[in-house]
Amino acid sequence: MNPQTPVPVDLPLPLPAPVPVLVAVLLIFFLMHIVFINMMIGGAFLTLWYEIKGRTSRKWDNLAHDLAASITVNKSIAVVLGVGPLLAINTLYTTYFYSANALTGDFWISVIPLVAGAFLLTYLHKYLWHKLPWGLHVGVMALVVAIFAFIPLIFLTQITLMLQPERWTEVRGFWDALQLPNLWVRYAHFILSCPAMIGFMMVWAYRRKPEEDIAEIGIPRAELIRTGWRWAFWPSVLQFIVGPLAWLTLPEVPGPTQGVDAVFALSAVAAAIACALIWLDMKAPDAKVGRGFWPAAGAMLLVIAMMVAGRHMYREAAVGEHRLAVAEKTADFVAASKAARDAAASAAEAVE
Amino acid sequence: MDFPIFHLDALGNRGLIAVIAVLHVLINHGLAVGMMPLVAAMEWYGHKKQDPRWDRLAYRILFFAFLITTTVGALTGVGIWFSVSLVNPYSIGSLIRVFLWGWFIEWLVFITEVVLILCYFLTWKKKAWGGAGDGIGKTRHIRLGFALGFFSWVTMAIIVSILGFMMDPGNWLSNHTLWEGFTNPVYLPQLAFRTPLALAMAGIIAMTLTLFFTRRDDPFRYQALRSVSLFTLMAAPFVLLGGWWYYSVVPETMVQNLAVSMLTLEFVDWHQTLIWGMAGVTLMIALVAQLGVWKPAWVPRPVLLLTLLGIIWITGHFERVREFVRKPYVIGEYMYANGLRVEDYPLYARDGVLAWATYSTPLTEAEKGAIPAGLDLGRVQDGKDVFMITCSRCHTGTGVNAVRNHFARMFGDQPWSPDLTMGYMEFMHEAQPFMPPFPGNQRELEVLAEYLSTFQTNPAAIAGAQVAGVKLRQPDAGTQTASAEEHQ
Numbered sequence: 001m002n003p004q005t006p007v008p009v010d011l012p013l014p015l016p017a018p019v020p021v022l023v024a025v026l027l028i029f030f031l032m033h034i035v036f037i038n039m040m041i042g043g044a045f046l047t048l049w050y051e052i053k054g055r056t057s058r059k060w061d062n063l064a065h066d067l068a069a070s071i072t073v074n075k076s077i078a079v080v081l082g083v084g085p086l087l088a089i090n091t092l093y094t095t096y097f098y099s100a101n102a103l104t105g106d107f108w109i110s111v112i113p114l115v116a117g118a119f120l121l122t123y124l125h126k127y128l129w130h131k132l133p134w135g136l137h138v139g140v141m142a143l144v145v146a147i148f149a150f151i152p153l154i155f156l157t158q159i160t161l162m163l164q165p166e167r168w169t170e171v172r173g174f175w176d177a178l179q180l181p182n183l184w185v186r187y188a189h190f191i192l193s194c195p196a197m198i199g200f201m202m203v204w205a206y207r208r209k210p211e212e213d214i215a216e217i218g219i220p221r222a223e224l225i226r227t228g229w230r231w232a233f234w235p236s237v238l239q240f241i242v243g244p245l246a247w248l249t250l251p252e253v254p255g256p257t258q259g260v261d262a263v264f265a266l267s268a269v270a271a272a273i274a275c276a277l278i279w280l281d282m283k284a285p286d287a288k289v290g291r292g293f294w295p296a297a298g299a300m301l302l303v304i305a306m307m308v309a310g311r312h313m314y315r316e317a318a319v320g321e322h323r324l325a326v327a328e329k330t331a332d333f334v335a336a337s338k339a340a341r342d343a344a345a346s347a348a349e350a351v352e
Numbered sequence: 353m354d355f356p357i358f359h360l361d362a363l364g365n366r367g368l369i370a371v372i373a374v375l376h377v378l379i380n381h382g383l384a385v386g387m388m389p390l391v392a393a394m395e396w397y398g399h400k401k402q403d404p405r406w407d408r409l410a411y412r413i414l415f416f417a418f419l420i421t422t423t424v425g426a427l428t429g430v431g432i433w434f435s436v437s438l439v440n441p442y443s444i445g446s447l448i449r450v451f452l453w454g455w456f457i458e459w460l461v462f463i464t465e466v467v468l469i470l471c472y473f474l475t476w477k478k479k480a481w482g483g484a485g486d487g488i489g490k491t492r493h494i495r496l497g498f499a500l501g502f503f504s505w506v507t508m509a510i511i512v513s514i515l516g517f518m519m520d521p522g523n524w525l526s527n528h529t530l531w532e533g534f535t536n537p538v539y540l541p542q543l544a545f546r547t548p549l550a551l552a553m554a555g556i557i558a559m560t561l562t563l564f565f566t567r568r569d570d571p572f573r574y575q576a577l578r579s580v581s582l583f584t585l586m587a588a589p590f591v592l593l594g595g596w597w598y599y600s601v602v603p604e605t606m607v608q609n610l611a612v613s614m615l616t617l618e619f620v621d622w623h624q625t626l627i628w629g630m631a632g633v634t635l636m637i638a639l640v641a642q643l644g645v646w647k648p649a650w651v652p653r654p655v656l657l658l659t660l661l662g663i664i665w666i667t668g669h670f671e672r673v674r675e676f677v678r679k680p681y682v683i684g685e686y687m688y689a690n691g692l693r694v695e696d697y698p699l700y701a702r703d704g705v706l707a708w709a710t711y712s713t714p715l716t717e718a719e720k721g722a723i724p725a726g727l728d729l730g731r732v733q734d735g736k737d738v739f740m741i742t743c744s745r746c747h748t749g750t751g752v753n754a755v756r757n758h759f760a761r762m763f764g765d766q767p768w769s770p771d772l773t774m775g776y777m778e779f780m781h782e783a784q785p786f787m788p789p790f791p792g793n794q795r796e797l798e799v800l801a802e803y804l805s806t807f808q809t810n811p812a813a814i815a816g817a818q819v820a821g822v823k824l825r826q827p828d829a830g831t832q833t834a835s836a837e838e839h840q
Contacts, residue, residue: 006824008354009708013446013450016448016449016451016453073470075422076470079427080466082430086430087452091448098441099356101358102356102438105358105817106818108434109435112430116423120424123419168822169824172821173819336699336703337699341695343698344701
């Protein structure tokens with residue numbers, strides 16, 4: 001290991017649950033969390049886009065209004081689902097996660113006021129529809145979008161920095177940490193997934209929305225569904241460039257990564273299948289469009305599941321060796337502490 | 353303590369946690385636990401009287417509560433985690449390793465609560481839930497409201513237990529069942545105090561909101577004010593009763609933990625303030641509510657605000673009890689508030705804390721620039737590291753609870769020479785029982801004193817790892833120099 005790599009002492013307490021259980025909590029709930037986060041952020045992007053488009057055409061404004069209503073629901077679910085994975089990552093990667101937190105602490109804690117503020121603004125935007133001057137109203141959503149686009153950068157910094165203990169002594173705060181390799185490509189990868197996920201949500205929602213609500217929007221159901229599919233499709237196609245880039249620029253890690261490569265390769269195949277299914281359904285006649293939702297969504301879920309699994313394998317490959325060194329150092333510490341304690345106790349006895 | 357050390361020199365690290373936690377408790381008590389039953393009761397009353405004005409007002413109040421709890425409320429809840437793991441990673445990390453399932457349960461309850469509040473709020477105007485005046489749907493919706501109120505209360509009841517258990521000295525490593533939390537002698541009194549307090553708080557907030565949501569010339573305003581006042585008035589005596597129960601139980605639980613006379617003095621002080629504060633606030637609640645019942649048109653907004661502030665103050669004062677229980681610990685008898693474990697103290701006394709520290713928090717240029725000539729930079733750097741490890745969780749250099757201010761008060765203008773300050777620091781845990789004993793060796797006490805002596809002239813804020821980054825301490829450097837000096 002690099003001599004500049006810090007090897008800290010871990011907390012000298014055993015894990016509270018078997019590792020597989022913690023890993024399962026982490027991966028399963030993180031997957032659910034991230035899907036809702038994607039929809040929340042994607043929903044904000046599209047709301048802004050259609051509201052601007054709606055300046056000249058009422059129906060897009062209606063669509064924007066409809067999408068805006070989904071953000072606040074998705075956000076509540078997303079936040080509450082994030083707590084479990086946070087608990088699990090704190091437990092499984094204590095040394096790594098907390099160290100990354102501290103090194104970028106001012107930005108890490110600013111997630112709280114920024115997100116709370118963005119959520120309040122989303123409500124403001126939702127409930128003052130057509131009650132504010134247009135420019136101001138759009139400006140509120142633009143601010144929400146800006147905050148929503150910034151927050152993932154903070155999270156990505158945490159999970160990138162935590163896997164590279166050899167860099168902990170180099171970074172000076174958050175802005176510096178933004179220069180970590182791989183970070184920006186992953187950011188692009190994540191941001192592109194947001195419109196894709198809200199696209200899926202649109203197809204799901206507009207397949208089942210009551211006729212009168214559809215009429216209120218003023219866009220035929222088939223066109224709404226195809227719009228959703230387009231948002232799901234084109235960003236996903238772009239991912240065939242960004243995804244491999246993110247994969248190839250992953251920093252070298254000490255552990256074996258053949259498994260990671262295999263999972264990512266498989267996920268690319270699954271993504272190709274998902275895209276093909278979307279394309280086929282999108283081209284179906286009006287009466288049938290949307291029927292292919294579940295197969296396509298299933299394929300996409302598989303893709304995300306494989307991404308999550310692949311990331312986990314990479315994480316383990318990245319910290320595995322370091323974790324052993326930490327365990328050794330911790331054992332040394334515990335032994336030294338016991339020796340000092342015993343010596344102090346017998347010295348005290350001798351005095352008596 | 354072996355993480356890079358985050359440090360806020362203005363607000364202070366404990367200040368960060370306190371701001372977030374107090375905000376969270378206020379929103380949780382005032383807008384969730386107390387407010388949900390009140391809103392459901394208003395909805396029920398309106399339905400019974402077939403008076404849609406009640407329904408409208410209840411919906412508006414719920415709207416406000418919903419907006420705040422699902423944004424600032426939810427985020428400050430997560431924020432407590434974030435801030436504690438930044439400030440005290442070793443303590444929260446250790447607690448998680450023992451109480452993971454307690455937190456897991458808390459999380460599940462939290463999910464249920466969020467789902468319920470989403471349902472309650474979003475179905476209010478839906479036809480199937482009586483939004484169009486359908487009786488059966490409305491009854492169901494009202495039941496949902498009371499279920500939500502009950503669940504918010506259950507969340508609080510569980511969290512109070514988990515918190516009480518975790519913070520309670522003695523039983524954290526000896527007795528691992530969560531049940532212990534419920535059988536803790538202060539648990540029931542605490543709940544008996546918090547519950548009516550939450551209801552009274554919600555009543556006062558609802559009165560204030562009613563003034564905003566109804567017009568001055570609308571007779572319904574006064575009708576609503578009168579009813580909400582009645583609700584608040586009913587809660588007031590229970591605040592006093594619960595408070596009295598709590599007040600009488602605390603000392604016997606506390607006495608075993610109060611070994612130091614100094615602390616006993618402070619505690620008696622706190623205890624006195626508590627009883628007067630409680631009596632005063634209850635009186636205020638009762639007077640305002642009585643006025644609301646009697647002459648609703650006379651209730652002035654500033655007085656409502658003042659009562660609310662009173663409740664906020666008493667809640668905050670009340671939270672301080674945990675500090676007394678914990679004394680210098682962050683986890684009773686296991687870990688001191690500086691993050692060092694009690695059982696490792698002999699090791700630190702032998703080798704020093706620096707010998708086992710992986711990281712150094714470098715002095716910034718600004719910090720270095722103001723160091724008086726004649727001091728050795730290496731020793732000052734060591735001093736800063738000792739400060740960061742042993743003092744910075746509770747103290748700042750320039751902000752809240754700043755060591756500089758304490759020194760200025762204690763030593764005034766005379767030079768803060770190590771000779772002057774070291775003697776104090778060696779026995780600081782006896783002078784100030786909130787403080788853990790100084791953990792390091794003699795050399796570390798000296799470099800710390802040298803570092804602190806620069807505070808007299810150096811106005812620079814202390815930079816934590818999020819600004820200055822971290823460097824590796826040379827392994828063993830601390831011990832080697834220490835023993836080299838001892839051998840001279």
